[in-house]
Amino acid sequence: MTTDTVYQPKTKTGRIADFVDQRTGASGMVKEFGRKIFPDHWSFMFGEVALYTFVILLISGTFLTLFFDPSMAHTTYDGSYNPLKGIGMSVAYHTSLDISFDVRGGLFMRQVHHWSALLFVASVSVHMLRVFFTGAFRKPRELNWVVGSTLLVLAMAAGFTGYSLPDDLLSGNGLRIIDGIIKAIPVVGTYISAFLFGGEFPGTAIIGRLYMLHIMLVPALILLMVAVHLFMVVVHKHTQWSGPGRTEENVVGFPVGPVYAAKAGGFFFIVFGVVAAISAFFTINPIWNYGPYDPSPVSAGTQPDWYIGWADGALRLMPGQLWDFSFDWIIPFPWGDNLLAMGVLVPAVVLVALLGGMFVWPWVERWITKDDREHHLLDRPRNAPFRTAVGVAGVVFYCVLWAAASSDLIATHFHVALNDVTYWLRALFFLGPILGFIIARRIALALQRKDRDIVLHGREAGIIEMSPEGAFTERHEQVDEYKLYKLTAFESPEVLPAQADRAGHVTRSEKLRGSVSKFFFEDRVAPVTKSELEEARSHHGHHAVEGHDDKELEQ
Numbered sequence: 001m002t003t004d005t006v007y008q009p010k011t012k013t014g015r016i017a018d019f020v021d022q023r024t025g026a027s028g029m030v031k032e033f034g035r036k037i038f039p040d041h042w043s044f045m046f047g048e049v050a051l052y053t054f055v056i057l058l059i060s061g062t063f064l065t066l067f068f069d070p071s072m073a074h075t076t077y078d079g080s081y082n083p084l085k086g087i088g089m090s091v092a093y094h095t096s097l098d099i100s101f102d103v104r105g106g107l108f109m110r111q112v113h114h115w116s117a118l119l120f121v122a123s124v125s126v127h128m129l130r131v132f133f134t135g136a137f138r139k140p141r142e143l144n145w146v147v148g149s150t151l152l153v154l155a156m157a158a159g160f161t162g163y164s165l166p167d168d169l170l171s172g173n174g175l176r177i178i179d180g181i182i183k184a185i186p187v188v189g190t191y192i193s194a195f196l197f198g199g200e201f202p203g204t205a206i207i208g209r210l211y212m213l214h215i216m217l218v219p220a221l222i223l224l225m226v227a228v229h230l231f232m233v234v235v236h237k238h239t240q241w242s243g244p245g246r247t248e249e250n251v252v253g254f255p256v257g258p259v260y261a262a263k264a265g266g267f268f269f270i271v272f273g274v275v276a277a278i279s280a281f282f283t284i285n286p287i288w289n290y291g292p293y294d295p296s297p298v299s300a301g302t303q304p305d306w307y308i309g310w311a312d313g314a315l316r317l318m319p320g321q322l323w324d325f326s327f328d329w330i331i332p333f334p335w336g337d338n339l340l341a342m343g344v345l346v347p348a349v350v351l352v353a354l355l356g357g358m359f360v361w362p363w364v365e366r367w368i369t370k371d372d373r374e375h376h377l378l379d380r381p382r383n384a385p386f387r388t389a390v391g392v393a394g395v396v397f398y399c400v401l402w403a404a405a406s407s408d409l410i411a412t413h414f415h416v417a418l419n420d421v422t423y424w425l426r427a428l429f430f431l432g433p434i435l436g437f438i439i440a441r442r443i444a445l446a447l448q449r450k451d452r453d454i455v456l457h458g459r460e461a462g463i464i465e466m467s468p469e470g471a472f473t474e475r476h477e478q479v480d481e482y483k484l485y486k487l488t489a490f491e492s493p494e495v496l497p498a499q500a501d502r503a504g505h506v507t508r509s510e511k512l513r514g515s516v517s518k519f520f521f522e523d524r525v526a527p528v529t530k531s532e533l534e535e536a537r538s539h540h541g542h543h544a545v546e547g548h549d550d551k552e553l554e555q
């Protein structure tokens with residue numbers, strides 16, 4: 001290369017960029033990443049909201065660390081909030097009150113931190129539901145689903161350790177419940193509790209320990225997992241909705257640079273602006289109303305943050321000590337009485353089962369359908385009635401537990417007996433998911449039938465015509481080719497009966513799989529075939545569709 005062909009940047013910024021590029025090779029990365037194509041759909045924004053609220057948490061959290069002192073040493077309040085003057089409390093609670101009343105902009109930042117935490121877990125959850133209901137977790141994205149599920153658990157852990165920090169009455173009661181759950185673990189529970197709290201609950205160590213988890217370990221793990229998560233999104237490429245020209249092999253959309261970079265940058269500031277506006281106008285966690293933590297009082301009508309509510313609800317629904325029994329007669333442990341606290345253990349198992357089900361769902365679905373192909377095109381929820389029904393059952397189950405966390409508020413607001421609320425919610429705990437499953441499946445199948453009807457007979461135009469004979473009919477309009485493609489381009493799994501292995505045996509698990517497949521796929525609406533479409537169109541006096549063979553339409 002001759003010297004006159006070497007590119008010489010003329011401006012100062014150009015020279016600096018060139019300097020950096022020659023030492024880091026950044027332009028190659030920008031070129032590679034910037035050319036990535038990202039499909040456009042509103043439902044792909046939830047993951048972005050999760051990312052941006054996490055950044056807001058990092059920024060606002062760092063501000064809070066400048067003033068918060070995680071010490072449980074005893075002190076007397078002498079700040080500017082008069083009702084608490086002279087009251088004994090921990091330094092942690094004192095500094096949280098100081099942030100709220102005596103640090104300039106402190107209350108705003110506490111509220112930004114808390115509101116963005118609520119929004120963070122909410123957006124992560126909705127993002128997960130979007131991924132679930134559209135089948136975006138299928139091969140090759142199963143591992144990213146697991147990374148995502150880990151992120152959800154970490155998000156809840158971040159929230160819980162965070163709102164336990166101020167050491168007010170609400171956070172102390174939350175910790176008391178966790179202590180109870182830990183102590184219920186057979187044999188080792190009391191030891192784990194003593195280890196965590198540095199002796200008897202509440203002790204003087206827990207806030208400092210939670211602080212380390214909250215500001216260091218958990219955010220670092222989230223950061224690491226988010227990096228892995230997004231790396232996998234780039235490696236797998238993003239899924240897309242089906243449409244003309246969109247296949248399992250391509251991605252149709254806009255490049256990251258400059259279109260998405262600009263959109264995403266703008267969207268970050270919109271999210272930040274919305275969180276700031278909410279934080280400026282709406283109080284969250286008014287710790288000054290609760291007072292310092294004291295193990296004796298429990299304030300009425302207080303709830304944990306929304307994402308922990310379901311755990312509280314599970315505990316409230318369980319019949320109390322009724323079921324507790326000692327298991328020393330089964331395994332004679334040499335030390336003390338060993339009681340199985342079923343009132344706590346059963347809810348804990350239920351929660352772990354729901355979370356565990358979330359982690360393994362991609363494999364459960366794959367086991368039932370035996371579908372080992374890659375999927376980059378998303379399912380419309382109605383076109384996967386079995387999955388949609390399972391998802392709705394899960395959401396109903398979650399919501400019943402969540403409602404149970406507010407059983408006292410439901411009772412006082414609607415002037416009904418607390419026990420009745422508990423009995424009803426117990427019934428819903430079992431019936432709700434079943435009803436949710438049946439109703440969601442029926443609705444999905446009905447919507448599929450409606451789509452089928454639209455494809456074959458057109459859309460109802462809302463125009464009633466009278467024939468010369470005096471008969472009334474509604475005019476039907478054919479949908480355009482784009483819509484037609486959308487309504488017909490999907491797969492509908494069929495029942496896959498149990499199959500014999502090479503030795504000719506039908507294993508028990510295969511029999512089970514066969515029955516599950518029958519249960520899920522027996523009721524199905526077959527996609528429209530080309531011949532059906534042609535017949536319908538000739539019947540309606542339209543031309544046959546060119547270019548679609550039976551297989552294409554079935555797809």
Ligand code: HEM
Binds near residue numbers: 058120155162163222
């Ligand atoms: C995913 C990340 C995070 C979540 C979900 C989260 C959540 C929370 C919540 C709900 C609170 C209670 C706020 C209140 O008093 O009303 C809190 C407190 C706090 N957080 Fe975070 N946080 C996160 C990350 C961070 C980070 C990265 C830092 C520091 C660098 C941090 C520092 C703090 C501090 C110092 C407090 C105590 C302040 C106070 O309550 O007055 N947080 N966090």
Ligand code: HEM
Binds near residue numbers: 051145222
């Ligand atoms: C801190 C939490 C999380 C962040 C910041 C995050 C961020 C993102 C972003 C930005 C995308 C690409 C845009 C989109 O499709 O929304 C994405 C995709 C994805 N996420 Fe998450 N996510 C989080 C949690 C989760 C959870 C809880 C799950 C599931 C359990 C999950 C599963 C997935 C999957 C499978 C994809 C690929 C989707 C596709 O290609 O259509 N993520 N995530």
